[in-house]
Amino acid sequence: MSKVVEISPTTRHEGHSKLVLKVNDDGIVERGDWLSITPVRGIEKLAIGKTMEQVPKIASRVCGICPIAHTLAATEAMEASIGCEIPEDAYLLRMMLQCANRIHSHALHNILTLPDMYLPGTDSKINPFTPEEPVRSVAKRIQTLRMVGQTIGEIVGGEAIHPSNPRVGGMYKNLTPRARAKVLDLAKMGLPLAREHMEFMIAILRNYQKRDWAEVGGKEIPIPKDLGYHNQGYMAADPVYGSSSLDEIPGWFPERWTEVRPWDWYMGEEEITLEDPSYPVGGTTKAGTKAWPQMEACTGVPLYDGQPVEVGPRARLVQFKNYDEKGAIGLQIARQMEYMDCFYKIIEAADALDCSAPVIADEIPQGDGSIGWAANEAPRGCDVHLAKVRNGKVEYFSMLVPTTWNFPTCSRALVGAPWQLTEVIMRAYDPCVSCATHMIVLDEDKRLVAEKLLE
Amino acid sequence: MVLGNYKQVIAARSTDAEILRGSQDGGIVTQLFAYALDAGIIDGAIVAGPSDEPFKPEPMVATTREELLASRGTRYSISPNMSLIKEVTRSYGLDKVGVVGTPCQIQALRKGQLYPVGLRDVPDKIALAIGIFCMENFPYQSIIQLVEDHGATALENVSKLDIGKGKFWIYTERGATVQIPLKVTHKYEQPGCHVCLDYVSNLADISTGSVGTPDGWSTVFVRSANGDDIWAKAIAAGAFETKPIDSVKPGIELVTKLATEKITKNQQYIEDRKTKFTVGKELRNPYI
Ligand SMILES: Cc1cc2nc3c(=O)[nH]c(=O)nc-3n(C[C@H](O)[C@H](O)[C@H](O)COP(=O)(O)OP(=O)(O)OC[C@H]3O[C@@H](n4cnc5c(N)ncnc54)[C@H](O)[C@@H]3O)c2cc1C
């Protein structure tokens, strides 16, 4: 007889979500639903009628960890719709901004991951807040990496959180030679730290893979070798930056995308029948409570070739570098492997930057209502924005955000895991739930079916 | 305390003849920034730079002596220097920022440092704030009106404008001097200046102006510990010639008198906003 257990809210990720899990007598997940319960903010709806300059600034506010992704994807979706090519040096600035944000975001995620992990050779979990070594130095290194990322983001993007420099047609400002030198200094300072840190993180993650059990709430929970395996596909538009409908060879294909309602995908109404008050900290949902994922999920379910797909660091490495490690820890390792490229790309772009070149297109067309899209490879994966602009105003706007793609995929990856480790699987996706929640749902023919929800 | 807190007040002028040639008074602002730039105390400064129109200032980030020289002289109209306060730490990449401004601008700076609303990573990058004395300011249109109409002079022929000794002075390139009584200028003042209670840039590290010292010299208040430190180094480096303030005419008494007049008059105006201008309603008072 299967039972239903619910972890709500989930922790150590961005936003508000929960796990509704059907488990067998051994507590192994038979079907899991991971869903957003963050209130819908309706960004796509309120964008309509606003100017193409405003909308990317509003979209940025969807998330404060990866605002760069939404700013760039939205700006570039506008540029794709109006057919505006930006100057090379503006692109270099955007590239630096993109990589700087990825450094900061991955480093931040390390702090969220480490408490699940063990110091190699011991049975003690890592508390990133401890003043004791060796963890103290690790925490300092993480904060230095974040400082480097945020400072470069601030110089290049105008602001680290909600960058002010990007605009439709390019950037407001180029860098002065002094600012460029500062970026190079910071990147060169960060590079050896990143290598050291990547190696440290991978060692920690490999150690977890070798372990037989993890302690959760005072119990030893067996770690299956296939923790977090799934058979879904991967989707990535670019190894580092992104792609748009202006590209000669685009990296994303709108005709392969469909979206279904949570209703079609999630479980129906269930009663919680299993309860564990010792689950840290505060226990699971009380037995007898009703859960209804179909109704409660606050995101649409986007599909690629009719299937949920994984996006993110591993998807990028699978697609572009033949990476083949599966499972939750495989995904975590892929994330660490992205550190170095970010630094190299920043140094490359800063070296190539001409500080006296223009960073704004000579002409910025106002748009005739054509559809344009831009995919930005956000820290958490492919972030696609679609827009129609006419006479400078937005007529249609849609955001297909990484964590939205990952919700159904990760849900499938929960199957076979002890329910106590499902948060470990979920965290491997570095969920950004506010990013994921701003729904517009399309049916198979791409007609809007959930618009009514927002009206 | 109409003159604010200060550690010392002196009469001073730059020892650099090139700086003095185009500066308004003793070239204190330009000299101090030039010295601080040389000594690595600042790596640039926000100043009122030149613009396309004569005597219309435009905020500028100066990182070289040449750029500092280009910003010499008083432009009696609004130069929103604080508009660059964040950008200077962003695409300009400065870590040690110098700023010059009128008393209200130095207030904005200090407020931004203590309550940095939308000013992330700015407060700790301010290395030297120089304030200038200011009785009132004018919109650019007022300057055109005063110089072209009241002064019957083409603005592009003007070499210097100055307010002093109860008059608005216009000096032309060709050597003519025109004076307009200050009474005439009052209606052209920026209305916002009428609630201003600071004459000698009380919140600056170092503040300077012309009143109190002879032509070509400046009155200098050294106020903060940071200002004191920089001033001592600049003196040691031979950047300034100084005289005790007691030894010059008209001296500190005149500064005190004018500061008192400004504050008393504007305090009255703030009071009047409670009662005089509306029926049964107060106009807003930013000081409470
Ligand atoms: C609107 C205004 C009113 C003033 N009123 C008085 C007064 O009543 N009594 C008095 O003693 N002194 C007054 N001053 C100050 C005086 O005119 C000189 O600016 C001051 O003595 C500095 O001279 P200096 O030779 O040291 O500076 P300089 O070496 O000539 O450099 C002048 C500096 O002032 C800056 N500056 C010029 N115009 C502006 C502006 N509009 N806003 C902000 N910064 C500017 C420039 O960027 C430059 O850095 C006033 C100045 C202004 C701008």
Ligand code: SF4
């Ligand atoms: S009088 Fe006061 S408000 Fe007006 S410009 Fe001078 S300092 Fe600013």
